[in-house]
Amino acid sequence: EIQMTQSPSSVSASVGDRVTITCRASQSISSYLNWYQQKPGQAPKLLIYAASSLQSGVPSRFSGSGSGTEFTFTITSLEPEDFATYYCQQTYSTWTFGQGTKVEI
Amino acid sequence: QITLKESGPALVKPTQTLTLTCTFSGFSLSTSGVGVGWIRQPPGKALEWLALTYWDDDRRYSPSLKSRLTLTKDTSKNQVVLTMTNMDPVDTATYYCAHLQTSGWHSSFDYWGQGTLVTVSS
Numbered sequence: 231e232i233q234m235t236q237s238p239s240s241v242s243a244s245v246g247d248r249v250t251i252t253c254r255a256s257q258s259i260s261s262y263l264n265w266y267q268q269k270p271g272q273a274p275k276l277l278i279y280a281a282s283s284l285q286s287g288v289p290s291r292f293s294g295s296g297s298g299t300e301f302t303f304t305i306t307s308l309e310p311e312d313f314a315t316y317y318c319q320q321t322y323s324t325w326t327f328g329q330g331t332k333v334e335i
Numbered sequence: 336q337i338t339l340k341e342s343g344p345a346l347v348k349p350t351q352t353l354t355l356t357c358t359f360s361g362f363s364l365s366t367s368g369v370g371v372g373w374i375r376q377p378p379g380k381a382l383e384w385l386a387l388t389y390w391d392d393d394r395r396y397s398p399s400l401k402s403r404l405t406l407t408k409d410t411s412k413n414q415v416v417l418t419m420t421n422m423d424p425v426d427t428a429t430y431y432c433a434h435l436q437t438s439g440w441h442s443s444f445d446y447w448g449q450g451t452l453v454t455v456s457s
Contacts, residue, residue: 231398264443266382273431273447274374274382280441317382321442324398325384327374 232256232320236328243333249305251331253318258298262322265294265303268330269314277316278303308333337361339371339432339448346454347422353453357415357432361446364390364410370435371408371415372444375428383428387435388415424455 233256243249253263261281266274276285278294281301291306305312313335318328343355355373362369372387387395388406396404405418415432429452433444 262441268382273450274444275447276436276443276445279436279443280438283438285445319384319443324395325387327382327384329381
């Protein structure tokens with residue numbers, strides 16, 4: 231089973247900051263990588279699919295990059311509504327999620 | 336408009352079998368490329384993918400839970416049913432179903448149900 235490791239586990243940031251989260255796969259997964267945002271008490275929301283494609287309706291301050299085993303998720307300028315937990319997910323082989331990264335004030 | 340909703344018992348006893356139903360609208364599971372997945376999340380913990388069924392009856396299961404999971408679909412009722420046997424307190428979680436979006440070879444969950452909390456306790 232492919233393991234997904236996110237770093238950091240949590241990050242403290244302020245409105246307007248640039249935030250970067252890394253997701254590493256235990257083996258190459260090409261670009262089969264998605265990113266989700268989850269707020270407390272809510273279901274996850276798809277932000278990025280296929281490593282770098284922005285889901286329809288998602289603001290352009292969110293972006294993703296990478297391929298193989300290392301991926302990056304970036305919020306270019308943090309907005310108040312972006313404080314949440316972010317998960318990566320691989321869909322290369324029997325899907326798995328990362329452990330999550332909490333973006334907090 | 337795609338919507339999904341999970342239903343099932345809020346409380347099950349250890350060793351019992353859990354049956355959850357995902358009722359959806361806005362798409363058909365008989366349409367090529369369509370799928371429905373199940374994901375769970377223990378309180379305060381990370382998401383865990385459980386299972387996925389495709390329009391063509393292809394089913395995929397988490398290797399660590401495969402022996403305990405079964406997915407069935409009823410296309411006429413727009414439902415997908417997940418059964419999990421031999422429930423244990425560690426299976427306490429919010430269980431979500433989600434619509435599978437496919438773009439070329441890439442898949443993701445673009446619509447999610449609200450989730451249903453299942454507690455395993457005697």
